[in-house]
Amino acid sequence: xxxxxxxxxxxxxxxxxxxxxxLPVELVDDGGIPASHWAGGMLAPMCEGESAPPEVVRMGKxxxxxxxxxxxxxxxxxxxxxxxxxxxxxxxxxxRATRRHHTVDPAEYEADxxxxxxxxxxxxxxxxxxxxxxxxxLRARLAERGVVTVExxxxxxxxxxxxxxxxxLPDLRAVRGEMLxxxxxDVNLSRTVRLLHPRxxxxxxxxxxxxxxxxxxxxxSDEAGPISARALVEMLSAAYxxxxxxxxxxVIETGTGLRPSFPDxxxxxxxxxxxxxxxxxxxxxxxxxxxxxxxxxxxxxxxxKHAS
Amino acid sequence: MFYGVELxxxxxxxxxxxxxxxxxxxxxEVSGTEVxxxxxxxxxxGGSAFRDLIAGSGCRIxxxxxxxxxxxxxxxxxxxxxxxxGTNWIKLxxxxxxxxxxxxxxxLVEAARVLCADGFEVFPYTTxxxxxxxxxxxxxxxxxxxxxxxxxxxxxxxxxxxLKTMRAHFAGVPLVVDAxxxxxxxxxxxxxxxxxxxxxxTAVAKAVDPVAMARAFGMAVSAGRLAHDAGLMPARxxxxxxxxxxxxxxxx
Numbered sequence: 437x438x439x440x441x442x443x444x445x446x447x448x449x450x451x452x453x454x455x456x457x458x459l460p461v462e463l464v465d466d467g468g469i470p471a472s473h474w475a476g477g478m479l480a481p482m483c484e485g486e487s488a489p490p491e492v493v494r495m496g497k498x499x500x501x502x503x504x505x506x507x508x509x510x511x512x513x514x515x516x517x518x519x520x521x522x523x524x525x526x527x528x529x530x531x532r533a534t535r536r537h538h539t540v541d542p543a544e545y546e547a548d549x550x551x552x553x554x555x556x557x558x559x560x561x562x563x564x565x566x567x568x569x570x571x572x573x574l575r576a577r578l579a580e581r582g583v584v585t586v587e588x589x590x591x592x593x594x595x596x597x598x599x600x601x602x603x604x605l606p607d608l609r610a611v612r613g614e615m616l617x618x619x620x621x622d623v624n625l626s627r628t629v630r631l632l633h634p635r636x637x638x639x640x641x642x643x644x645x646x647x648x649x650x651x652x653x654x655x656x657s658d659e660a661g662p663i664s665a666r667a668l669v670e671m672l673s674a675a676y677x678x679x680x681x682x683x684x685x686x687v688i689e690t691g692t693g694l695r696p697s698f699p700d701x702x703x704x705x706x707x708x709x710x711x712x713x714x715x716x717x718x719x720x721x722x723x724x725x726x727x728x729x730x731x732x733x734x735x736x737x738x739x740x741k742h743a744s
Numbered sequence: 745m746f747y748g749v750e751l752x753x754x755x756x757x758x759x760x761x762x763x764x765x766x767x768x769x770x771x772x773e774v775s776g777t778e779v780x781x782x783x784x785x786x787x788x789x790g791g792s793a794f795r796d797l798i799a800g801s802g803c804r805i806x807x808x809x810x811x812x813x814x815x816x817x818x819x820x821x822x823x824x825x826x827x828x829x830g831t832n833w834i835k836l837x838x839x840x841x842x843x844x845x846x847x848x849x850x851x852l853v854e855a856a857r858v859l860c861a862d863g864f865e866v867f868p869y870t871t872x873x874x875x876x877x878x879x880x881x882x883x884x885x886x887x888x889x890x891x892x893x894x895x896x897x898x899x900x901x902x903x904x905x906x907l908k909t910m911r912a913h914f915a916g917v918p919l920v921v922d923a924x925x926x927x928x929x930x931x932x933x934x935x936x937x938x939x940x941x942x943x944x945x946t947a948v949a950k951a952v953d954p955v956a957m958a959r960a961f962g963m964a965v966s967a968g969r970l971a972h973d974a975g976l977m978p979a980r981x982x983x984x985x986x987x988x989x990x991x992x993x994x995x996x
Contacts, residue, residue: 533952
């Protein structure tokens with residue numbers, strides 16, 4: 437029996453991959469809110485390559501396929517990246533730091549951007565989804581497969597607790613992220629739009645029905661308290677720069693999550709004694725968990741075959 | 745000498761906006777820098793994990809008050825920095841305008857006076873204005889850090905004539921060009937002009953390959969300083985043949 441600790445995106449992906457290979461697995465959930473609850477749900481490996489190392493881009497390459505095979509809410513709409521006229525240098529920098537994009541007129545993709553931005557980078561292979569719906573879907577699938585959720589582990593521990601595993605992983609640190617969810621029925625965007633800005637970059641992910649997730653700050657801090665006024669002001673100004681109708685939006689929710697991160701910001705599988713850790717997802721939980729979960733499941737099922 | 749400290753490398757590096765602490769550590773190593781500047785205002789007491797990582801580099805820490813808009817905020821942040829890093833060094837930044845990030849010279853002088861009296865060794869981020877520079881020295885600062893161009897703009901030494909005047913006016917005062925440097929050639933230019941060091945962040949942190957760019961800046965700063973010490977030739981209006989014509993054989 438494998439006991440997966442933590443029911444955030446990593447724990448759910450690992451439990452899913454193990455269960456799909458027929459390995460006995462249980463989920464151990466302490467009921468806390470995982471960092472992934474606050475995620476954007478972008479499946480955008482190429483855009484992330486702007487600052488993430490090639491390993492992360494490689495891990496995330498098939499993430500959208502993995503989610504699509506299990507969850508019917510993946511929107512394959514690509515990503516648009518724009519910059520205000522005076523920050524065009526940022527767009528040039530982004531285009532040099534990333535691959536598999538082309539320059540387009542954003543109005544041909546999102547009519548609402550007509551007249552506001554003349555150029556955009558378009559990443560056609562990327563996707564987005566509602567991360568909370570995706571996690572609920574994995575939970576429901578696990579329950580259907582007979583995977584139980586318990587309070588105390590009975591089997592070999594696979595630790596996917598995110599930042600809570602700092603007690604076992606001394607080099608794990610928190611990177612604070614703040615986000616907001618707004619209802620802006622006057623804005624009509626169908627795909628993730630990233631607005632580049634030298635100080636307050638932001639992204640807007642459509643959730644459907646006029647809802648948009650706006651994210652996210654990146655602060656080297658483990659302070660878990662509510663969103664700061666500065667973060668709110670900066671992200672809302674950036675959203676307003678993207679489309680003025682965001683000024684009329686209703687703020688539905690704000691949130692703060694602590695991203696579990698190793699010094700190189702690359703997620704990994706680590707074995708310490710009899711405990712297997714899958715951690716350090718940083719800002720790439722939905723992008724890299726499927727790859728790490730499949731890698732671990734392959735290894736464990738091979739070990740089981742050799743043992744029998 | 746910066747408050748009695750002699751530095752081998754004259755490159756000072758900021759630590760913000762890197763892809764990861766691991767990339768930052770590598771960039772610091774290959775650049776040869778001995779002084780790194782770290783912000784505290786936004787990270788607060790919750791940022792200790794990151795601070796521990798960079799404190800492990802062995803570089804001298806120059807905490808900064810980035811993000812402060814009033815003298816009071818900057819003074820509070822400086823006190824927190826002294827407590828957290830155990831150093832009297834503080835890079836004093838008081839921003840006057842949120843969009844241009846231009847320093848507020850009035851609040852800067854006020855904060856510098858309070859901090860110097862309190863035993864801090866202040867590195868004030870200022871403009872190239874001579875009178876502000878004099879007021880800062882009068883307040884007790886023993887280093888001045890004039891801007892090259894607005895923070896993060898990468899425009900280089902936007903007013904090199906003013907910087908040249910400043911260098912001549914404050915002979916003997918350690919001067920560091922801080923902010924606005926986008927390319928190694930601009931850092932070399934500042935060093936050739938006789939500045940004592942350069943401080944930069946974005947040009948390295950946001951390079952497509954920050955580690956390679958850190959190396960490039962380290963080399964440029966060394967080259968510029970070496971050139972200044974070696975005595976640069978003055979520019980001339982006319983060509984001057986490096987080989988004398990007089991006495992050459994006539995092969996007619």
